[in-house]
Amino acid sequence: MLKKTRHSSQVQSVLVTGASRGIGSAFARALPQDCRIILTGRDQDALDRVRDEITLPGREVSIVTADLALAADRSRVIEKGLTADLDMVIANAGTGNYGRFLDRELSQHQTTLSVNVEAVVELLHSLLPGMIKRAKINQRRAAAIVVGSTAGFVPVPYLATYAASKAFVLSFCESLSAELSADPVDILCVCPGATETEFGSRAGFSGGSPPGAMEPDFVARKALRAVGRRRTLMLDPVPAPVLAPTALLRATAAEIMRRAIDVFDRGRSR
Numbered sequence: 001m002l003k004k005t006r007h008s009s010q011v012q013s014v015l016v017t018g019a020s021r022g023i024g025s026a027f028a029r030a031l032p033q034d035c036r037i038i039l040t041g042r043d044q045d046a047l048d049r050v051r052d053e054i055t056l057p058g059r060e061v062s063i064v065t066a067d068l069a070l071a072a073d074r075s076r077v078i079e080k081g082l083t084a085d086l087d088m089v090i091a092n093a094g095t096g097n098y099g100r101f102l103d104r105e106l107s108q109h110q111t112t113l114s115v116n117v118e119a120v121v122e123l124l125h126s127l128l129p130g131m132i133k134r135a136k137i138n139q140r141r142a143a144a145i146v147v148g149s150t151a152g153f154v155p156v157p158y159l160a161t162y163a164a165s166k167a168f169v170l171s172f173c174e175s176l177s178a179e180l181s182a183d184p185v186d187i188l189c190v191c192p193g194a195t196e197t198e199f200g201s202r203a204g205f206s207g208g209s210p211p212g213a214m215e216p217d218f219v220a221r222k223a224l225r226a227v228g229r230r231r232t233l234m235l236d237p238v239p240a241p242v243l244a245p246t247a248l249l250r251a252t253a254a255e256i257m258r259r260a261i262d263v264f265d266r267g268r269s270r
């Protein structure tokens with residue numbers, strides 16, 4: 001269904017959220033050597049370390065320290081992105097709380113929604129128009145990679161808010177991919193399964209990573225290669241064979257919905 005349209009090796013200017021560790025820092029390492037990169041996260045020291053690791057002669061790497069749960073900080077990140085002539089945004093930052101829904105403070109669930117949902121919607125709504133406009137002028141393609149999760153495909157007890165936030169991200173990206181299919185922009189929702197990062201321990205899960213957990217570098221490299229080639233990338237050896245057909249069905253449904261709405265809503269201008 002999707003044309004082979006773009007390869008991420010063409011990217012020139014990228015914003016990566018959640019770049020201080022885990023999958024986000026792996027994205028930063030995997031990006032082409034000659035592109036400009038904005039790293040954002042809360043942990044200044046960790047961001048500095050990632051910057052030191054990826055800085056090369058002639059490469060511009062900048063940092064915005066920001067808490068994406070806070071509206072003012074999200075605005076600062078967007079402001080920086082708007083001045084950077086971005087052609088790729090990687091909305092990777094994510095958080096969750098393991099445990100019974102009622103045993104966690106409401107504020108913890110709200111933080112999950114702000115970081116995993118609100119920040120993604122705000123970033124894409126603010127940054128995509130300029131990215132698409134530049135792509136048209138320069139006859140190139142822009143891209144947004146949003147990191148979802150296999151948890152977006154299934155309800156997950158003890159991670160109820162997190163799984164629901166990733167279901168939002170998945171549906172949002174699938175709709176957006178179909179809606180923007182005539183524009184020079186590729187939207188990719190990457191849905192990893194268990195990956196060897198600090199996510200689980202930070203979420204309060206004491207069990208460690210399950211056997212077969214992926215390396216963050218593997219996830220980032222696979223995601224960058226999939227840009228322009230797929231709309232949803234499922235990366236999990238266990239549920240992928242079961243869930244992958246679902247992803248295809250959902251992408252097809254999104255296209256059918258778009259075409260049906262295009263036909264019936266004569267008042268809507270593109």
Ligand SMILES: NC(=O)c1ccc[n+]([C@@H]2O[C@H](COP(=O)([O-])OP(=O)(O)OC[C@H]3O[C@@H](n4cnc5c(N)ncnc54)[C@H](OP(=O)(O)O)[C@@H]3O)[C@@H](O)[C@H]2O)c1
Pocket residue numbers: 017018019020021022023024040041042043044046066067068069092093094095115147148149150191192193194195196197198199200202216
């Ligand atoms: N690890 C897995 O098994 C797994 C599986 C599926 C999907 N994912 C998704 O992968 C993405 C990356 O997670 P990870 O595994 O790399 O976890 P991680 O090692 O815990 O990294 C999470 C990143 O998100 C940032 N972040 C969290 N809360 C933030 C906030 N309030 N404001 C700004 N940045 C914030 C962190 O920044 P600071 O450290 O600077 O606070 C960090 O850079 C997330 O969207 C996660 O849901 C992970």
